[in-house]
Amino acid sequence: xxxxxxxxxxxxxxxLALALSSIVVIILVMIGIFLVKMSWPALEAYGINxxxxxAWDPVRxxxxxxxxxxxxxxxxxxxxxIAVPLSIAVALFLTELAPARVAAVIGFMVEMxxxxxxxVYGLWGIFFLAPLLRTYVQPFLSKYFGWSFLFQGAPYxxxxxxxxLILAIMVTPTITAICREVFRAVPDIQxxxxxGLGATKWEMIRLAVIKSSWSGVFGASIxxxxxxxxxxxxxxxxIGNRNEISTSLFAxxxxxxxxxxxxxxxxxxxxxxxxxxxxxxxxxxxxxxxxGIARRVVRRLQKSGAGK
Amino acid sequence: xxxxxIYAKLDRRRTIKNRIALSILVLASIIxxxxxxxxxxxxxxxxxxxxxxxxxxxxxKPVGEPGGGLGNAVLGTLVLVAxxxxxxxxxxxxxxxxxxxxxxxxxxxxxxxxxxxLAGVPSIILGMFAYALIVVPMRGFSALAGSAALxxxxxxxxxxxxxxxxxxxxxxxxxxxxxxxxxxxxxxxRIVVYGSRSGIFTGVMLGVARISGExxxxxxxxxxxxxxxxxxxxPISSLPxxxxxxxxxxxxxxxxxxxxxxxxxxxxxxxxxxLMRAILRGKKx
Numbered sequence: 001x002x003x004x005x006x007x008x009x010x011x012x013x014x015x016l017a018l019a020l021s022s023i024v025v026i027i028l029v030m031i032g033i034f035l036v037k038m039s040w041p042a043l044e045a046y047g048i049n050x051x052x053x054x055a056w057d058p059v060r061x062x063x064x065x066x067x068x069x070x071x072x073x074x075x076x077x078x079x080x081x082i083a084v085p086l087s088i089a090v091a092l093f094l095t096e097l098a099p100a101r102v103a104a105v106i107g108f109m110v111e112m113x114x115x116x117x118x119x120v121y122g123l124w125g126i127f128f129l130a131p132l133l134r135t136y137v138q139p140f141l142s143k144y145f146g147w148s149f150l151f152q153g154a155p156y157x158x159x160x161x162x163x164x165l166i167l168a169i170m171v172t173p174t175i176t177a178i179c180r181e182v183f184r185a186v187p188d189i190q191x192x193x194x195x196g197l198g199a200t201k202w203e204m205i206r207l208a209v210i211k212s213s214w215s216g217v218f219g220a221s222i223x224x225x226x227x228x229x230x231x232x233x234x235x236x237x238x239i240g241n242r243n244e245i246s247t248s249l250f251a252x253x254x255x256x257x258x259x260x261x262x263x264x265x266x267x268x269x270x271x272x273x274x275x276x277x278x279x280x281x282x283x284x285x286x287x288x289x290x291x292g293i294a295r296r297v298v299r300r301l302q303k304s305g306a307g308k
Numbered sequence: 309x310x311x312x313x314i315y316a317k318l319d320r321r322r323t324i325k326n327r328i329a330l331s332i333l334v335l336a337s338i339i340x341x342x343x344x345x346x347x348x349x350x351x352x353x354x355x356x357x358x359x360x361x362x363x364x365x366x367x368x369k370p371v372g373e374p375g376g377g378l379g380n381a382v383l384g385t386l387v388l389v390a391x392x393x394x395x396x397x398x399x400x401x402x403x404x405x406x407x408x409x410x411x412x413x414x415x416x417x418x419x420x421x422x423x424x425x426l427a428g429v430p431s432i433i434l435g436m437f438a439y440a441l442i443v444v445p446m447r448g449f450s451a452l453a454g455s456a457a458l459x460x461x462x463x464x465x466x467x468x469x470x471x472x473x474x475x476x477x478x479x480x481x482x483x484x485x486x487x488x489x490x491x492x493x494x495x496x497x498r499i500v501v502y503g504s505r506s507g508i509f510t511g512v513m514l515g516v517a518r519i520s521g522e523x524x525x526x527x528x529x530x531x532x533x534x535x536x537x538x539x540x541x542x543p544i545s546s547l548p549x550x551x552x553x554x555x556x557x558x559x560x561x562x563x564x565x566x567x568x569x570x571x572x573x574x575x576x577x578x579x580x581x582x583l584m585r586a587i588l589r590g591k592k593x
Contacts, residue, residue: 013496014410020399020402020406021406021419023403024464024467025419027422027437030441031437034437034441035433086336086340090336093333094337098337106337106341112581115517115518116577117522117523118523119521121347123570124346124350127350230430232430232523233523257430257432261524261527284429287428287429291424
């Protein structure tokens with residue numbers, strides 16, 4: 001509610017609140033500045049080629065971030081391709097199918113997935129998921145689909161597949177929560193209209209709910225992508241930490257976040273730190289852009305009343 | 309075939325498709341919660357064995373020697389989270405108040421955008437920022453740098469939940485306060501914020517629970533330590549970092565402690581979330 005401050009107390013309060021709130025703005029700007037400052041030697045030395053170069057050799061002082069960008073993109077893409085359909089299905093179950101009590105319990109459990117710390121996911125991945133992949137899933141895939149470029153190489157367990165799976169689990173709560181909101185916002189009239197025309201429940205869901213929610217689901221996916229990009233610990237523990245690009249899902253890899261997590265604490269030379277800073281700058285910019293897009297989509301959604 | 313027969317055939321197909329599709333939805337929900345059940349089971353099954361008083365009171369022993377604990381890590385996490393909260397909670401709540409109560413001011417769009425974008429920055433980048441800001445000038449890793457990074461994570465979280473909680477307060481309450489002659493700042497602090505204090509407290513608790521599990525920003529700010537906290541200007545141990553270090557190690561007694569530490573973290577977060585639900589259900593804002 002707008003009202004001009006008409007006394008000293010109000011003016012002081014407003015100024016104080018604004019001052020403290022601007023700390024957030026200042027921090028955001030400073031992060032950008034510091035990242036550029038930190039990576040300046042690498043920016044000067046490599047320029048834009050940093051992004052396409054695949055050499056990462058701290059011993060010989062050659063640096064290129066392509067393997068990490070590849071690793072980040074592939075793991076995020078794979079994670080999303082599993083998480084988005086799954087989340088849509090769960091959200092539909094919670095809003096259309098489940099009775100209120102069941103929806104409350106299952107919804108709570110899905111939210112709990114988001115609360116588990118990343119390290120715990122990593123620990124569980126190392127001792128449960130990776131052995132599962134190594135012993136059952138990957139040999140099976142290798143035996144029947146080993147001709148494909150996707151399933152080449154030895155079944156380590158640890159690698160792109162494990163990291164992507166754990167990422168998928170971790171972003172599902174985010175995407176599900178937003179999809180729930182989107183589906184809940186579809187007016188009941190649409191559902192009743194479909195049912196009145198003789199649709200089965202699934203046909204009703206398809207026609208009335210899903211059809212009008214595409215942009216909302218898209219926004220949810222982008223937000224999930226933003227979360228996936230920033231995930232560090234679980235991915236670091238499961239991706240195998242090999243600085244090479246490989247098309248096989250069994251292969252170990254490296255993401256932008258994981259190379260920083262692995263090498264930053266012990267980075268020796270100035271150019272090593274600057275190169276890692278450059279990787280951080282790229283990661284910062286990418287997540288900045290993705291989150292910006294997600295904000296725009298979600299905002300447009302809220303204006304048009306959720307849905308179309 | 310009669311009309312009826314054709315429709316009967318189509319109907320059967322639609323009914324089957326309906327059954328299959330709805331079953332897939334149920335199956336998907338079961339698949340989605342399975343990881344949670346597995347993790348909870350594993351964390352308790354593997355972690356419970358190592359839960360004893362020594363875990364909280366003793367320092368880690370060298371590999372091979374029995375006993376020892378992660379007391380320093382538990383204390384370290386408490387110290388880091390407390391320090392981060394001292395800075396982060398007031399700033400976060402005030403930012404939330406500004407976003408909610410001064411929504412129409414020109415700056416509020418910029419502030420809101422910054423809050424949301426900052427919330428999306430990967431936590432390891434925030435660690436790099438704290439490194440450049442504090443570790444480099446100080447020429448050393450410290451608990452101060454670690455809690456600074458955690459505070460930066462805490463602020464947007466608390467700001468967002470505070471704004472949401474305050475937005476729920478209907479305008480007529482504010483108007484009633486103003487109508488009684490109160491200055492606006494008193495209306496905001498004594499009525500709106502005070503009335504929403506349980507929701508705000510919940511948001512703070514959730515933020516605190518979240519940062520106590522953060523590892524990445526601590527990796528090169530607070531680093532780690534094998535000893536009890538030696539002051540705010542030196543490296544300090546923390547539960548998540550120790551779990552990480554032990555989890556990737558090849559030693560069984562270390563991984564055992566990693567499981568126990570994970571159990572503590574997971575149940576702390578679970579407890580905080582359940583408590584939050586109980587508070588919110590009790591007080592309908």
